[in-house]
Amino acid sequence: MPLIDMPLEQLYAYQGRNPRPDDFDAYWERGLAEMRAVDARIEIVPSDFTTPAADCFHLYFNGVKGARVHAKYVRPKGAKEPHPAVVLFHGYTGSSGDWFDKLAYASLGFSVLALDCRGQGGRSQDSGSVVGNTHRGHIIRGLDGEPDDLLYRQIFLDxxxxxxxxxxxxxxxxxxxxxxxxxxGGALAIACAALEPRVKKLAPVFPFLSDYRRVWEMDLAKGAYEELSTYFRMFDPQHKREEEIFTRLGYIDIQHLANRIRGEVLFGVGLMDTICPPSTQFAAYNKITSKKRLEIFPDFGHEGLPGLQDKIARFFLGLY
Known part of the structure; x- marks a missing residue:
């Protein structure tokens, strides 16, 4: 089998390279306390998009640091109450997407809440300095300030x-x-279930935001991870602060959150992924201590993984 990373037996043993800050647990407990103290002011507004099968709403809430956060909310008509819900997360710089794709879960009797990440392609605010989208640079946003100002801290809490x-x-x-x-979205599913351990099941697919130092050492700080390279080139060209920078990124490294997950996990990975290298994904997967299974696609990269969405639907239905 061709390799762009470690052999599979080494991947199963790999524990990651990026440093974990000494105060990591205290950092996230402080963040959770801040989140719980927020007056969320939840607002649910009917959408112009209507369907005979489901009611569609815009859901708004106040997040940490004063941002107004948006999610699409789809509620099936005629479903039993109470019924299951799926929280969905999108890819980098994207948005919660069209209403249409949420209807598949609604047809199975699930409510769906799909987040717009702050400052990316949807309606949520990035309140760090501007109202509106900041689109890229989110890994390094706040890196030179206090750790509590890292943008992904706020997104993970959202x-x-x-x-x-x-x-x-x-x-x-x-x-x-x-x-x-x-x-x-796979990274955010992991962060969500780690920070809200009542999440019963999660299905992360080729997660981003894991093991930053490994990405750098593989010379794959390109594409989605390009801002790592940009940061060093512009602000630390001789890497004199390398240990400090990677340690600070450790606060928002999902591999260090993974052991907090209590829900059951179905995890998808393509072994030819050059966007989110397999070893960085295994760094997170190997730290999950709850019930878990891995769906491996040896010839696939950062792309659609055939049949996986069907398996995820059956997993949430308790049929797989």
């Missing part, structure tokens, strides 16, 4: 807050809330 909001909806069974997404 995922947990949205899952908790889903659990609070009267039509949703709080013990049957699931999380899913690919690439950045």
């Amino acid at each position: 995922t947990a807050q949205l899952a908790a909001i889903a659990m609070s909806l009267p039509e949703v069974d709080p013990e049957e809330v699931y999380a899913a997404g690919g690439s950045q």
Whole structure:
């Protein structure tokens, strides 16, 4: 089999390269306390998009640092109450997407909440300095300030807050809330279930935002990870702060959150992935201690993985 990374037996043993800050747990407990203290001011507004099978809404809430965060909310008509819900997360720089693709889950009796990440392609605010989109540079946004100002800290907390909001909806069974997404969305599914451990099942696919130093050492700080290279070239061209920088990135490295997950995990990976290298994904997968299974696609990279979405749907239905 061709290799762009380690052999499979080494991948299963790999524990990651990026440093974990000494105060990592205290950092996230402080963040969760800040999130829980927010007056969320939840607002649910009917959408212009209507369908006979489901009701569609824009859901808004206040997140940490004063941002107004948006998610699409699709509620099936005629579903039993309470019923399961799926929280969905999108890829880097994207958005929650069209209403149409949420209807598949609604047809199975699931409510769906699909987050717009702050400052990316949807309606959520990036309140760090501007209202509106900042689109790229999110890994390094806040890297030169206090660790609590890292943008992905706020986005990770948004995922947990949205899952908790889903659990609070009267039509949703709080013990049957699931999380899913690919690439950045896969990373956010992991962060969501780590920071809101009541998430019962999650299905991350080729997750982003893991093991930054490994990405750098493989010379794959390109594409989605290009801002790592840009940061060093512009602000630390001789890498005199390399250890400091990677340690600070460790606060928002999903591999260090993975052991907090309590839900059951179905994890998809393509072994030819040059966007999110397999070893960086295994760094997170190998730290998950809850029930888990891995779906491996040896000849596939960062692309659609045939049949995987069907397996994820069956996994959430308890049929796989």
